[in-house]
Amino acid sequence: MPTRQTATVLLFLRKNLRRLEALFFGAKAVLSERSFLYLSCVAVAISCALAVIVLKHFAHHVFLMATYVNQYLKLPYANSIFPIIGIVLTVFVIRKFLDGSLEKGSSQILYAVAKKGGILPKKQMYAQIITSSLTVGLGGSAGLESPITITGAAFGSNYAQKYKLSQKDRILLLACGVAAGIGAAFNAPIAGVLFAIEVVLTDVSISAFIPIMIAAATGALASNVLLSQDILLSFKAIKPFDYHNIPYYILLGIVAGLVSVYHARNFRRVEHFFHRYRLHSYRRALIGALMLAVLIFFFPTLFGEGYESIKSLSNAQAEVLLNNTLLEPWQSNEWVVLAFVGVVIFLKSIATGLTLGSGGNGGNFAPSLFVGSYLGFVVAKTMDLTG
Known part of the structure; x- marks a missing residue:
């Protein structure tokens, strides 16, 4: 019975995804090139924000579970076990489902921009989310921001490939994904814009600035709406400058x-x-x-x-x-x-x-x-x- 329900859900998602793709192909035929680019950067930003939400929720709730085990079940050192499980599971997923290799680090984004025309493999759209959630979510002493930026870049790159956009627009949407990911992770759109411009697009033009701002703001807004302040790294205290x-x-x-x-x-x-x-x-x-x-x-x-x-x-x-x-x-x-x-x-x-x-x-x-x-x-x- 659970298998039949899972198949029904997957079929429903597949049908709606195809409808959404058809809608975007129709929008591309009707809208001007510039207008479709603005619509695209919003779509990429929302996708990145959803990925951030999944990662942050998983990591936060595992932390709460470890805290509960420590305080209420009187097993104060049980959180030492979680990272072992997380790292071993990460290696298992890489070996069994990701062809035994996974490129890590934001440097691969720069390499894709400089050498591959902004093309990133499709598996980066989900590989970083799965493996980093297992590693960091289960207590590995690392961060989620690098996997988030790679995921965002992969969303932008593969979206552009799907709708057959030019190399220039593909690199721009890649940068939009990076900006949206950082904006969503920190609720800091300005930081996302600056990172995308200074690191990814070193020769940015004024025409590229607006889509990146839209993407970063959309990502930050989506995470701010759907994520609680307990999960986000946020500070409310205001100190006067002395x-x-x-x-x-x-x-x-x-x-x-x-x-x-x-x-x-x-x-x-x-x-x-x-x-x-x-x-x-x-x-x-x-x-x-x-x-x-x-x-x-x-x-x-x-x-x-x-x-x-x-x-x-x-x-x-x-x-x-x-x-x-x-x-x-x-x-x-x-x-x-x-x-x-x-x-x-x-x-x-x-x-x-x-x-x-x-x-x-x-x-x-x-x-x-x-x-x-x-x-x-x-x-x-x-x-x-x-x-």
Whole structure:
């Protein structure tokens, strides 16, 4: 019976998809080239926003499940098990359903633009969503933003191929997908526009600017309507600017530059460590996932994207980061909390390298936000505690 119901649902979706495609082909015949491009960028943006919603919902609810297991079922270290399951499942999906390979990282978008005329394979429309949701959603210490941008680019590229648009419009819709994905993930359309223009379309013209803005705004609006504020990385607090703090901002900038160099180099070093040895993919996954599980056992804030812990810091609730750790009895000691946060800064690159190097899928953008927010807290708290 469930099989028959599933087949009925798939048939219904297939019929409606064909009707939608026929509608867009009709719109292309009626509308001008420019008008159809505007309609296309909205369609691509909505598709990207739906992908973001699926990813974010899955990751958020797995985090809530892990929290429930820790607090209410009295299994405080059970969240160390989830990343092992997620990484092994990711490797299984790649081997069995994705021809044993999956291109990771936003660099493939740049390669597609520069060398392939903006053409991305169809499997990138779903491969990144499935694998990154398994890896990051189940606690892998990486981010969803890189898979989201690749998915958005694939939506734009394959849409343009479907409706036989020119290479110029194909690359433009690819950039629209990237802008919509970032706008939807962060509820930040301006960031999506800037990323698409500065990274994807280095020689952007004024005519390309409007479709990218429409796509980024559509993606942000869709995610803002359909996603709750608990899932999005958002801040409501407004702090007045005080020019007396400029020396501290300069200090933070210098320290952040040094830490960013460490983070980037150490992340690559750990990731390449696994590629240096020709291990079976499942063995590599188990070794890396077990090492990651040990880190999460001692430092639970390394679980998943880490956005919940960033919100805790922004709400002046840093002591909650010590929940379910060996240091929980010292939550009231501000120096212990500060030392814990400081150590996590240097461990995040290792955790991310283990996640991706062992076979998981994700990005390094969210970990960089994680490290930056923790570093800002450490600098500010150190200044406060030392007077």
